[in-house]
Every structure is written in structure tokens, then in C-alpha cells.
Amino acid sequence: MNPFKLASTEYTPEIVLDLDNKELFFRGECRPENVSTFFAPIVAWFEELKTVPVPEGQISVVFNLDYFNSSSAKHIMDIFFLISDINKDYNYQLEIVWEYDEDDEDVYDAGVEFEDLSGVKFIFKAL
Amino acid sequence: MKETNTTYKMFETMKQHKAMVTYHGEFTFESINNILLYARRDIKMRNVQKRTSKKVYAVLVEALENILRHGVEKDCNIKTTDGVFILYKTDNGFTIKTGNLIKNKDIDKLKSDIKEVSEKNIEQLKEAYRHQLRNGSISNKGGAGIGLLDMAIKANKDLSFNLFETDANTSFFELTININQEEETLAA
Structure with a gap:
């Protein structure tokens, strides 16, 4: 499956979604000018997982978001719902690694909410 | 001379109130970044x-x-609106003040959002935020309908609003948000 790669800007994160190498991460700040346009190809990439052979074993999706705005939060939530479906209905073992600054209770709390609402397994890592 | 005095008065007022960053003018994605x-x-x-x-x-x-999302859009090839923004240092933390014009036909939604934030306690606001995260959708303005909830929760509800009509078509919306340093230290 074709990897999705995006370099970071001062207001959007670096993103790598590479299934073959099991390297999946979001890193940086997320407050794109147009959230829907920004997240559309990312959602499409996760949707495509439903159509390809399922790799064996666990796959970590690392979220290391220093800051994300509230409209990004809504899209990130939708990605977690999608991951939940992919795990349940397509037998993937995707888990979320939620990395946060140990001083940043808001980002940690957001991770707890996302885990609670999506039912996907989160591993919390304070940095 | 008069003009100089006006500027000096503005300068002194901002200094007295410990304004850190102030901006008045066009709000675009680029100006916000700056x-x-x-x-x-x-x-x-x-x-x-x-x-x-x-x-x-x-x-x-x-x-x-x-401001950019809800302010009255100017007739221009990029999304832009007029507004004012001030970041103050206070004894206990920081205060953020914003102001922008909003079309009267858009104020009903804002009024109901303000009412919700005013009437709910922190736990209820968090629940409303969770509900929007789960069930909400992105509006045609690009918002998730949770910006105000998010600010109210982060500021521990220490915020105030003011909305008044400026003419038949527009109103002015003022938002003041306090982020208290002390409370945070106590909560840690």
C-alpha cells in the first residue's frame, strides 16, 4: 500500500503513514487553515486499509501533537472511530501511542477522552 | 499635536494595563499566524x-x-475580517480580549452558545464537549462547534461575553478570557 507522507509546517504536523514498514505517526502542531481539506487524504488512507491484505501483529500509530485546535480534534476523533472500525471489522491490530509533554495536562486529558470515546487501545507516553 | 497626544494616550493605556501584544486590523490566516x-x-x-x-x-x-471564522467577512479575494485582540499580563496570569463585528442574522447561534457556556458547570461543559466530539459535524464555516466550550474548559470558566447591536445589520462581540496561573499551581 502506498505510504502517505507530509512534511510539517509551523501550523501542520509531519505525517508518515507507511503500512509496509509499520511506521505511522503524526508529529507537531495541528491547526490547518482548512481542516476538512487537510484531513481528507488522511481519512482516505485509513479507509484504504479496508481493501488491502491485513498485516500480522500490532501496529502502533504514534500521535505526538504538541497542540491541535478544536476543529482538528473533531477530525482526529473521526480517525479514531475509523481505526476502531478497522480493528473490529477487518482484524487489524492498530493501537495508538499517545505521546504528550509531561507538563501538558490538556493534551494528556484529550488522549484520555479519545481513548474513552473510541474504544481503541491507547498507550500513554509522557515525554 | 493632537494626533500625537492620542497615540501617547493609547500607548500609556496599554502600558498601564500591561498589554503584551495588541492587534487591530484585518484578521486573515496569515495575520493570525504572525x-x-x-x-x-x-x-x-x-x-x-x-x-x-x-x-x-x-x-x-x-x-x-x-474572529476569522465568525467575523463579518470583507469583500476580498481572501478570507478576512476586522477585529481587535489584546493579550494582557495580569497579576495572576493572563487575560485575552477579542472583539469583532458579527452579522445580526448570525447572532442566534452565538447567543445560544453563550447561554450554554454560562449556565453549565465545568463537568457539564466537558460532557457537552464530549458530545460534540462524538456527534458533531464540521460547519460550513469550518468550525466544530466546540471552540467556545474548549476555551471555557481551559479557562476554568473564567470568561465573560458582551454582545450588542451596533446597527441594524451588525453587532459587536467582545470576549474576555482569564487564564489564572495561581489556580493552576494549586491544582497541580
Whole structure:
């Protein structure tokens, strides 16, 4: 499956979604000018997982978001719902690694909410 | 001479009130980026706890994006609106003030959002935020309908609003948000 790669800007994160190498991460700040346009190809990439052979074993999706705005939060939530479906209905073992600054209770709390609402397994890592 | 005095008065007022960053003029995605850059740099220089500076930054982004998203759009080839923004240092933390014009036909939604934030306690606001995250959709203005909830929760409900008609078509919306450093330290 074709990897999705995006370099970071001062207001959007670096993103790598590479299934073959099991390297999946979001890193940086997320407050794109147009959230829907920004997240559309990312959602499409996760949707495509439903159509390809399922790799064996666990796959970590690392979220290391220093800051994300509230409209990004809504899209990130939708990605977690999608991951939940992919795990349940397509037998993937995707888990979320939620990395946060140990001083940043808001980002940690957001991770707890996302885990609670999506039912996907989160591993919390304070940095 | 008169003109000079006016500027001096503005300068003194801002200084007295410990204004850190002020901006009046066109709000675009680009101008917001620049305001955030200056504000972030200035907050860092104040030697505040990282958790406070992060909270202030998060509220700043939402407050500035709200102006751009809901302000009366100017007739221009890029999305732009007029507004005012001031970041103050207070004895206990920081205060963010924003103001922008809003079309009267758009104020009903804002009024109901203000009512919700005013009437609910923190736990109820968190529940409303969770509900929007789960069930909400992105509006045609690009918002998730949770910006105000998010700010209210982050500011521990220490915020106030003012909305008044300026003419038959427009109203002015003022938002004041306080981020208290002391409370945070106590809660840690």
C-alpha cells in the first residue's frame, strides 16, 4: 500500500503513514487553515486499509501533537472511530501511542477522552 | 499635536494595563499566524510555567480563529475580517480580549452558545464537549462547534461575553478570557 507522507509546517504536523514498514505517526502542531481539506487524504488512507491484505501483529500509530485546535480534534476523533472500525471489522491490530509533554495536562486529558470515546487501545507516553 | 497626544494616550493605556501584544486590523490566516508567533515568544520571555504558557497558547488560537471564522467577512479575494485582540499580563496570569463585528442574522447561534457556556458547570461543559466530539459535524464555516466550550474548559470558566447591536445589520462581540496561573499551581 502506498505510504502517505507530509512534511510539517509551523501550523501542520509531519505525517508518515507507511503500512509496509509499520511506521505511522503524526508529529507537531495541528491547526490547518482548512481542516476538512487537510484531513481528507488522511481519512482516505485509513479507509484504504479496508481493501488491502491485513498485516500480522500490532501496529502502533504514534500521535505526538504538541497542540491541535478544536476543529482538528473533531477530525482526529473521526480517525479514531475509523481505526476502531478497522480493528473490529477487518482484524487489524492498530493501537495508538499517545505521546504528550509531561507538563501538558490538556493534551494528556484529550488522549484520555479519545481513548474513552473510541474504544481503541491507547498507550500513554509522557515525554 | 493632537494626533500625537492620542497615540501617547493609547500607548500609556496599554502600558498601564500591561498589554503584551495588541492587534487591530484585518484578521486573515496569515495575520493570525504572525500574532501567535509574537505572543508565543512574549509568553516564553515571561518565565511562566510551561503548562500555563501552553494553555494560554491554546486559548489564543481558538479566540483568534473564532474572529476569522465568525467575523463579518470583507469583500476580498481572501478570507478576512476586522477585529481587535489584546493579550494582557495580569497579576495572576493572563487575560485575552477579542472583539469583532458579527452579522445580526448570525447572532442566534452565538447567543445560544453563550447561554450554554454560562449556565453549565465545568463537568457539564466537558460532557457537552464530549458530545460534540462524538456527534458533531464540521460547519460550513469550518468550525466544530466546540471552540467556545474548549476555551471555557481551559479557562476554568473564567470568561465573560458582551454582545450588542451596533446597527441594524451588525453587532459587536467582545470576549474576555482569564487564564489564572495561581489556580493552576494549586491544582497541580
